[in-house]
Amino acid sequence: MTHIDQSKIRNFCIVAHIDHGKSTLADRIIEQTGLLTSREMQNQVLDNMDLERERGITIKAQAVRTIYHAKDGEEYIFNMIDTPGHVDFNYEVSRSLAACDGAILVVDAAQGIEAQTLANVYLALDHNLDVFPVINKIDLPSAQPQRVSEEIEDVIGIEAQDAPLISAKNGIGIDDVLEQIVKKIPAPKGNPDDPLKALIFDCIYDSYKGVIVFCRVMEGTVKKGTKILMMATGAREEVAEVGYFGAGQLIPCEELSAGMVGYITASIKNVKDTAVGDTVTDADHPCAEPLPGYKKVLSMVYCGLYPADGAKYPDLRDALEKLQLNDASLYYEPETSIALGFGFRCGFLGLLHLEIIQERLEREYNLDLVTTAPGVVYKVFKTDGEVIELTNPSNLPDPSSIEHMEEPIVSAEIMVASEYIGSIMELCQERRGRYLGMEYIEGTRALLKYELPLNEIIYDFFDALKSRSRGYASFDYDIKGYEKAPLVKLDILINREEVDALSFIVHADSAYERGRKMCEKLKEEIPRHLFEIPIQAAVGGRIIARETVKAMRKDVLAKCYGGDITRKKKLLEKQKEGKKRMRQIGNVEIPQKAFMSVLKLDDKN
Amino acid sequence: MLYLHIPFCVKKCRYCDFLSGPYPEEVRKKYLKALLEEIRCRCGELSEKTVTSIFFGGGTPSLLEPEEVEAVLGECRKYLFIRADAEITMECNPGTADRRKLDGYREAGVNRLSLGLQSPREEELRLLGRIHTWERFLETYSQAREAGFDNVNIDLMSALPGQDLRKWKENLGRILALDPPPEHLSIYSLILEEGTELFEMERKGLLCGELALPSEDEDREMYHATAGILKDYGYQQYEISNYARPGYACRHNCGYWTRREYLGFGVGAASLLGEKRFSNERDIQKYMEDPCAGRQEEVLETEDIVEEFMFLGLRMTEGVGRKEFRERFGKSMDEVYGDVIRKNCGDGLLMDDGERIRLTERGLDLANYVMAQFLSREDG
Numbered sequence: 011m012t013h014i015d016q017s018k019i020r021n022f023c024i025v026a027h028i029d030h031g032k033s034t035l036a037d038r039i040i041e042q043t044g045l046l047t048s049r050e051m052q053n054q055v056l057d058n059m060d061l062e063r064e065r066g067i068t069i070k071a072q073a074v075r076t077i078y079h080a081k082d083g084e085e086y087i088f089n090m091i092d093t094p095g096h097v098d099f100n101y102e103v104s105r106s107l108a109a110c111d112g113a114i115l116v117v118d119a120a121q122g123i124e125a126q127t128l129a130n131v132y133l134a135l136d137h138n139l140d141v142f143p144v145i146n147k148i149d150l151p152s153a154q155p156q157r158v159s160e161e162i163e164d165v166i167g168i169e170a171q172d173a174p175l176i177s178a179k180n181g182i183g184i185d186d187v188l189e190q191i192v193k194k195i196p197a198p199k200g201n202p203d204d205p206l207k208a209l210i211f212d213c214i215y216d217s218y219k220g221v222i223v224f225c226r227v228m229e230g231t232v233k234k235g236t237k238i239l240m241m242a243t244g245a246r247e248e249v250a251e252v253g254y255f256g257a258g259q260l261i262p263c264e265e266l267s268a269g270m271v272g273y274i275t276a277s278i279k280n281v282k283d284t285a286v287g288d289t290v291t292d293a294d295h296p297c298a299e300p301l302p303g304y305k306k307v308l309s310m311v312y313c314g315l316y317p318a319d320g321a322k323y324p325d326l327r328d329a330l331e332k333l334q335l336n337d338a339s340l341y342y343e344p345e346t347s348i349a350l351g352f353g354f355r356c357g358f359l360g361l362l363h364l365e366i367i368q369e370r371l372e373r374e375y376n377l378d379l380v381t382t383a384p385g386v387v388y389k390v391f392k393t394d395g396e397v398i399e400l401t402n403p404s405n406l407p408d409p410s411s412i413e414h415m416e417e418p419i420v421s422a423e424i425m426v427a428s429e430y431i432g433s434i435m436e437l438c439q440e441r442r443g444r445y446l447g448m449e450y451i452e453g454t455r456a457l458l459k460y461e462l463p464l465n466e467i468i469y470d471f472f473d474a475l476k477s478r479s480r481g482y483a484s485f486d487y488d489i490k491g492y493e494k495a496p497l498v499k500l501d502i503l504i505n506r507e508e509v510d511a512l513s514f515i516v517h518a519d520s521a522y523e524r525g526r527k528m529c530e531k532l533k534e535e536i537p538r539h540l541f542e543i544p545i546q547a548a549v550g551g552r553i554i555a556r557e558t559v560k561a562m563r564k565d566v567l568a569k570c571y572g573g574d575i576t577r578k579k580k581l582l583e584k585q586k587e588g589k590k591r592m593r594q595i596g597n598v599e600i601p602q603k604a605f606m607s608v609l610k611l612d613d614k615n
Numbered sequence: 616m617l618y619l620h621i622p623f624c625v626k627k628c629r630y631c632d633f634l635s636g637p638y639p640e641e642v643r644k645k646y647l648k649a650l651l652e653e654i655r656c657r658c659g660e661l662s663e664k665t666v667t668s669i670f671f672g673g674g675t676p677s678l679l680e681p682e683e684v685e686a687v688l689g690e691c692r693k694y695l696f697i698r699a700d701a702e703i704t705m706e707c708n709p710g711t712a713d714r715r716k717l718d719g720y721r722e723a724g725v726n727r728l729s730l731g732l733q734s735p736r737e738e739e740l741r742l743l744g745r746i747h748t749w750e751r752f753l754e755t756y757s758q759a760r761e762a763g764f765d766n767v768n769i770d771l772m773s774a775l776p777g778q779d780l781r782k783w784k785e786n787l788g789r790i791l792a793l794d795p796p797p798e799h800l801s802i803y804s805l806i807l808e809e810g811t812e813l814f815e816m817e818r819k820g821l822l823c824g825e826l827a828l829p830s831e832d833e834d835r836e837m838y839h840a841t842a843g844i845l846k847d848y849g850y851q852q853y854e855i856s857n858y859a860r861p862g863y864a865c866r867h868n869c870g871y872w873t874r875r876e877y878l879g880f881g882v883g884a885a886s887l888l889g890e891k892r893f894s895n896e897r898d899i900q901k902y903m904e905d906p907c908a909g910r911q912e913e914v915l916e917t918e919d920i921v922e923e924f925m926f927l928g929l930r931m932t933e934g935v936g937r938k939e940f941r942e943r944f945g946k947s948m949d950e951v952y953g954d955v956i957r958k959n960c961g962d963g964l965l966m967d968d969g970e971r972i973r974l975t976e977r978g979l980d981l982a983n984y985v986m987a988q989f990l991s992r993e994d995g
Contacts (some may be wrong), residue, residue: 399730540962540981563831566982568803568856570930572618572871573672575923576892576913579990582926586987 015466016269017197018122021226022287023106023506025134026116027124027484031146034178035116036074036092042184043088050268057448066104073109073212073224073271075254077086080192088191089255089271091211093130104133105286105344109211109226109271112140114187114332117166119153119175122161122455125425126486131166136527142194144187165451168566186570187536206230206238206292208266208274209533213336214285219251221278222260225290226271228301231289233265238276239293241300245283247276269614286338308356309341311364311384311468311487312401314511315354317369317589318378318602323352329375330354333367341366345402349511349595350380350605355402358384362466380602382511386464389416389492403513406499409550414490417514421446424475425457427482434458437478441466442517461490465515500525502532503553504564505544507596511605521549529557538562543598616870617669619650619687620881621676622899625711629744629816632808633683634651634883634897635674637771645903646882647683651690653880653895660888664694668702668867671725678705681719683752688724697724704729704768707759708753710878717755717762727865728759729768729801735789736782739775742826744812751790756793765984766863766897768799773841774834775805776826783837784844791848798863802841803856804834835980848863854931855979872927874920890915917944926986933972934966948972955988 070313078086093106094272109111117127134141141467142160145155155175163171174190176183176325185374200207212224232238236249253262254272268273289300317326327344334340339355358364364384371377388408390398393412400406411552422443426434428450435445440458462471467487475483498521512532516524525547536559547555570578592599622635623643638646669691671684678781684705691697704727705720712720717728735749736738747755759767769790773783790797805828807814813822822828829837843850850858854872857865870877879886879895882902886893896902896909915923921944940948949956956972959965964985965976978985 148802200819229715286856540984560986562981563835564804564980565984566804566855566980569807570871570927571868572877572879572887573620573894575882575885575927576894579923579926582983582987582990586990589987 011371014087014267016036016199019087019089019197020112020191020195020400021089021110021199021271022112022114022191022195023093023110023134023139024114024116025093025103025107025127025130025141027118027121027126027130030116030121030124030127031178032116033092034177035114035184037091038178038181038184039088039090039188040076042181042188043078075256075271078188078192081189082192084421088269091271103130104137105211106141107134107137109209110137110139111198112142112191113185113390114191115141115143115162115166116178116585117143117158118145118163118237119147119155119158120150120155122158123165123425125423125453125457125486126484128166129486131168136550139511140194140196141168142167142190144190145173145175146178148175149182158197161451163208180548198269199404200229202229202231202267202269204229204268205295205297206232206290207237207297207301208232208290209310210240210284210286210288210290213286215332215335216275219275219277221275221284223274223276223278223284223290224255224272225274227266227268229268229297230292231265231267232274232292237293238274238290239296240283240285240288241291241296242285242288243283245278245280247278247283249274249276251275264588273291286336309339309359310386310464311358311360312355312387313358313364313532314345314350314353314402315342315356315368316347316350316380316382316511318380318593322377325375325422326371326377326379328353328355329371329377332375333370337367339363342609347382347404347511349509350593351384353380357401362472366474378591378602380511381606383514383605384468385514386418386468388418388497388515391415403499403515406508406515409499411513414494415496415497417497419461419490419493420464420467420487421490422460422462422467422485423457424460425451425454425455425484426479430452430479430482431456431458433478434475435481437471437474438462441471462487463493463495463517464489465517477482498549499530501548502528503544503548504532504536504600505543505596505598506546508548509595509600518549520552525549526555529555532604533557533559535601536598537601539598616703616867616875616877617666617691617881618867618877618881618884618886619669619671619676620674620879620884621671621679622646622674623678624673624675624883625708625746626744627755627812628741629812630805630808632811633674638899642899642903643678647679647686649903649906650687650880654690654694656907657878657880658691660886661695661876662889663876664695664890666691666697666701668870669697669704670867671705672702673706673729675708676705677712677716677720681716681969684720684725685723702727702766703866706731706869707755709747709755712755712758714758714762714841717758717764721762721764724992726764727766727801728764729770730756730759731771732790732799733771733772734775735786739772739778739786742776743772745929760795766799768801768865769797771800771802772805773802774829774835776822776828777839778829778868779833780836780840784840787841787844791844794804798849798856799859799865800845800850801857804838838980852932855982868929872930874924874927890920920944922990925952925989929972929974929982929986929989932973934971936971938970959985959988 011250024032024036073091075088076088078088080086090111091106093103115131117123131141145158147153148155159170159173169315174183174186207229208225208227210223210225216222232249232252234249234251238249239246251262252266252272252274253260260273291297317323330342339359344356344563345355347351368379368381371379385403388400392401392411424434442463444461446461449457451457475485496518497515498518500514500516500521503506529547540560540562542561543559545557546553567578592601623638624635627636665782681975703725705725706729732752733743733745807817816822845858846995851859853864875948877887884893884895884898885895892915894911894912901909937948956967960967964981966973967976974982
């Protein structure tokens with residue numbers, strides 16, 4: 011493998027709207043390039059995290075290398091990089107794209123172009139990738155490949171008449187896709203003899219090997235023993251191993267040269283030394299300047315994460331550090347809550363990202379977490395001229411010192427089937443949306459353009475969109491900027507004590523409604539105590555809603571004789587165990603899930 | 616103490632989650648044979664060879680013929696000394712025993728009857744899936760008295776679907792009007808146990824309207840009214856659900872709550888021997904094949920025993936004593952539970968007279984809440 015022929019390498023990714031069949035196509039490509047037998051294939055080879063398989067979405071970008079025997083008689087190396095499709099993960103998509111030379115665009119033959127199809131394809135074009143379309147799910151009765159191919163040409167403006175018509179699920183048309191990869195995706199360029207220049211597009215942490223850096227070599231060559239320099243962090247290490255990506259495993263090789271995609275290990279123990287987007291170069295013969303970094307995306311949703319057991323704080327810190335290593339979009343900093351103790355304020359790309367991180371912390375790191383209500387970053391303009399970027403509602407200065415506040419606004423594009431336009435417009439109206447315009451596509455669908463406050467869409471907007479359009483709506487957004495708004499801090503008092511972890515910022519007009527709903531929800535979540543517990547919502551010290559958890563009346567087992575002592579004892583133990591999952595605030599015990607449940611206030615609607 | 620489990624019933628009741636049900640005659644014969652075999656092989660396990668109480672529970676033990684009861688007691692007598700004044704209780708469902716049987720039981724040595732009436736109201740009996748009527752009960756009750764049973768318990772259930780305080784007081788009134796009234800009453804608030812018919816009915820939303828379950832508040836009103844009324848009639852509440860005329864508290868059950876040693880015979884029966892708790896094979900076929908096999912053993916650590924001592928003892932209105940605690944465990948109760956006792960006294964759930972601690976009236980309502988705190992281990 012010393013002199014690899016660049017013209018026989020194809021580095022590509024697959025982009026698509028969620029559920030259009032990207033991962034399934036990736037599976038088929040792996041299968042049909044003969045790297046694995048059908049028997050070895052688990053359902054979706056690239057999704058190797060349990061969580062991904064359960065949720066049916068791809069969270070982390072991952073790479074795989076396969077060998078393809080093309081019809082021209084040559085052998086080609088395919089480096090395929092899988093990308094996530096959800097709107098929250100645009101940043102990860104952009105990282106993967108930078109390591110590729112081309113992209114396959116998968117469009118569902120029945121659904122046609124969706125909002126994220128557009129977003130992802132534009133992102134790929136921004137990275138100067140050659141994109142060719144594939145029309146998937148042609149086996150569906152509702153498939154309209156001809157209409158979809160016209161749509162691709164009209165809306166995106168790329169040629170689609172010879173797009174492979176496939177069913178990734180049933181393995182139809184995959185040959186055609188493989189041939190087009192060879193023909194339509196350009197071979198990489200770059201000189202193997204130039205100074206090393208490699209782009210880090212992902213990292214994972216392995217307890218034996220330390221940090222494993224996933225990279226695309228742009229120029230030069232890297233092998234075992236090469237002294238490398240991370241240009242942004244300044245870390246220097248000696249390479250211990252290089253290799254490429256088998257399906258689900260790392261396969262060591264001699265060297266990685268310009269045009270290749272693979273991994274480097276260098277006994278890097280300190281997670282902070284490796285930043286995704288950084289450039290790896292040869293410490294002895296450095297390149298002149300680093301590669302242009304990845305497009306940096308800012309956290310849009312913030313919340314507090316606290317260990318349920320205060321003693322686990324260092325564990326949470328280590329876990330966050332490791333997660334951040336291969337999820338650069340995760341941001342965190344220490345914070346303290348009166349109610350919850352020591353924890354972290356964390357920034358996420360969106361609510362799905364938040365939920366995934368939370369679940370990964372709980373599953374992969376075995377942590378029990380308490381999560382506070384997510385919020386966005388507000389700008390607080392104080393009367394003395396100071397401007398604060400507020401990520402934690404508890405830090406809101408005294409209202410008398412605030413001149414005004416601003417909230418982030420997004421421009422949203424919603425693609426919806428014509429019959430649901432009315433109900434989606436209604437939804438946007440309820441969420442304080444500003445209507446910008448509408449374009450019809452193919453007569454049956456429309457692209458609605460709105461400006462919406464970000465804090466109105468972070469909770470459950472996506473779910474509401476799906477339910478009000480019976481799934482026939484898709485959504486994408488971009489941060490537009492900040493706008494002045496009448497915002498207030500809603501406080502929750504439990505047994506007359508303010509619980510800082512439950513406070514959040516809300517538009518003045520919806521404070522009453524949200525306060526009322528929160529009190530109702532908390533009433534359901536807080537178990538009865540020996541005494542009556544008032545739950546109140548307040549704005550600026552004025553109570554706007556109240557519920558009461560009545561005092562406990564009965565908690566007794568009528569019967570307990572010789573035969574069931576063990577069983578009754580287990581019941582008592584369970585009861586005691588339940589108490590451990592509570593947070594003591596004043597003299598009230600609040601179940602951990604109460605902190606999270608208040609986020610889902612609109613679930614019933 | 617000996618317990619004998621008789622798992623046979625005429626039919627399964629709608630609230631029952633015990634190991635019992637209807638079985639054909641030949642199974643009963645075979646079961647009895649197995650029971651005798653188990654008595655033969657296990658009686659030696661008791662460290663205390665003198666028996667002060669025996670309890671035939673079920674199921675419906677009164678489906679047994681007097682000769683069968685005699686055979687069982689006779690087998691026990693071969694290996695153990697049953698004191699002349701031992702309390703020998705038999706659970707009896709109205710309508711399953713006639714005068715002949717009752718005379719026979721008495722002759723065999725049974726001296727206490729526990730009648731599973733549950734309710735004197737026909738519609739409530741039907742709802743519970745009981746096979747008898749109030750009329751039938753009255754018949755059995757007077758036959759029991761005629762047969763010479765002078766220590767009779769009646770089981771009742773409160774907080775039944777559709778019940779309210781007025782109806783409950785009427786129920787209690789009918790029982791107290793019996794001549795002579797029962798010496799003992801066990802009164803349970805209905806618990807919907809998973810897997811029972813009533814539980815399913817509730818889950819399907821069938822327990823509504825006229826069949827609505829009383830609220831927690833109503834349930835407690837009935838409970839407190841019961842203690843008050845029974846006190847006026849000369850009964851003393853001696854446990855969360857048990858009331859007796861002076862001198863008639865059930866010795867056998869008090870034995871469970873004070874953690875006395877007991878040996879249980881029969882399918883699924885539990886035993887407490889020294890620091891071990893056992894429970895017998897729960898599959899009746901397997902049990903009958905080899906009644907001494909398939910027993911599960913649970914070794915209790917000192918902490919388990921301390922915890923059980925506390926939460927079982929607190930079920931009784933006399934509570935738990937400091938002196939006894941020290942004698943049993945060699946340390947003071949306050950050393951282990953001082954904080955819990957102080958907290959619960961402060962919350963008005965426990966009373967402490969310096970010698971004994973016991974549940975207050977409110978503590979009885981919230982017994983689980985209190986008892987759970989006495990599970991001391993892993994306490995942070």
